[in-house]
Amino acid sequence: MTPQTDEGALVDDIAARIRARIMDGELPIGKPLRQAALAAEFGVSRTPVREALRQLQNGGLIEMQPHRGAVVRVPAPWEVRQAYEVRAELEALAARRAAARITGGQLAELRRHNDVLRAAAEGSGTSGAGAPDTTRANDCFHTVVCQAADNPWLSRMIDRINESFPRNVSSLALAGDERHRQLNVRQHDAVVAALTDRDEDRAQETMREHVISAGEHLTAWYERRSQTVFHG
Amino acid sequence: MTPQTDEGALVDDIAARIRARIMDGELPIGKPLRQAALAAEFGVSRTPVREALRQLQNGGLIEMQPHRGAVVRVPAPWEVRQAYEVRAELEALAARRAAARITGGQLAELRRHNDVLRAAAEGSGTSGAGAPDTTRANDCFHTVVCQAADNPWLSRMIDRINESFPRNVSSLALAGDERHRQLNVRQHDAVVAALTDRDEDRAQETMREHVISAGEHLTAWYERRSQTVFHG
DNA sequence: TAGGCTGTAAATGGATCCAATGCCGCTGAA
């Protein structure tokens, strides 16, 4: 049906689409996922849907209980903290490696992405919905650092962590907190400065602090709100 | 059929069994995996086998090409280095956390495991096959450190890396090199000493060096030998 | 009226069936 560029992997496509639904918040955390419904929605049979769900389970994004179906996983607050501690270490490593490898073009890219965030942080306090391009700019910032680190395994591990938590939740946590958005931007600035100076230690340390700080913020948010959780 | 302790997850069981086959080297890297053969071997239909294979693919242990089957993945040498750089960072973090949390019992356990390795390193130069209990002791050593770190996410990430490379290969790389086995033991000693002193920085650093060193060794081995690769 | 029981409906998990794709060997012609 879909043109299917070249991939013979229909199941991966399905998995990606379901993941996107969850990431966007279209499927809120805690919501049960019906195989039949998803199959109908995507115009395929239940078989590939099942395999896709199992992939997502493996990635930790959903939970499957035998004969009881799959639900979008609700991470416990302490899990968020733990995961972010790991992520901090990995991103810090990425920043360290990037310090020695990053190109001028990539540095410019980082500044551009951070400028988007800066504008959003200072400008509109509450820009309606979770500000999709803000989220995007944030993602891009970290992605560029990972690319500059030039270690696919590292990137992959970081991706795995990110894919384990619905993105919209992270955005929501930031959406209401102008203070923290500005802190974010300043921390990004510090990272960029360290990278510009090719200072490996500082790059590593600033990035670690940044991610830890984001993790604490997100954890606190989780502890407060159980909103965006499906109640049915 | 199988007693199936409590898990309603037959597919996970299948995946674990296939993974074990690969880890033990019973299925050498590069070998094609036939769904029908595996299904017959385990006495189930192809459906759960397929899902299990996809899980393994997701974990990076095997490669699947559309309509062309699955093969046990042959990691490129540089991949090993990259992965071990990540693993080093994570295990180092685990050691740092462990330094502040490890119990006396766990320290004793570490010494016990390392004593097994010490005996193997000094005693029989080439103890026939890959010395399964040596491998086991090594695994246990790192597992205990992870447990002491008390961060399930961290443990999980480290496991994921380990599960991406057939274990027997790592053992084989060590089997022939008495020099390196002794180095291993000394490095473990250093880690234990740092943990005993509750010295976070030293624990982190010694562990990082240890894993990096193991990674370099394994990478070099990979570059030399393409043995244990399936030729068919 | 509350609580427990049962029967029915729905959803999952595994097995089987069918179509699609790739591989390999055979045949025939240059």
Next chain:
DNA sequence: TTCAGCGGCATTGGATCCATTTACAGCCTA
């Protein structure tokens, strides 16, 4: 003799089918 074309075979991927299990609603009884 060699290479292109062709057809059968093996294998995978997706759809469908059936058994098993769980959830829920209604009913009966204390």
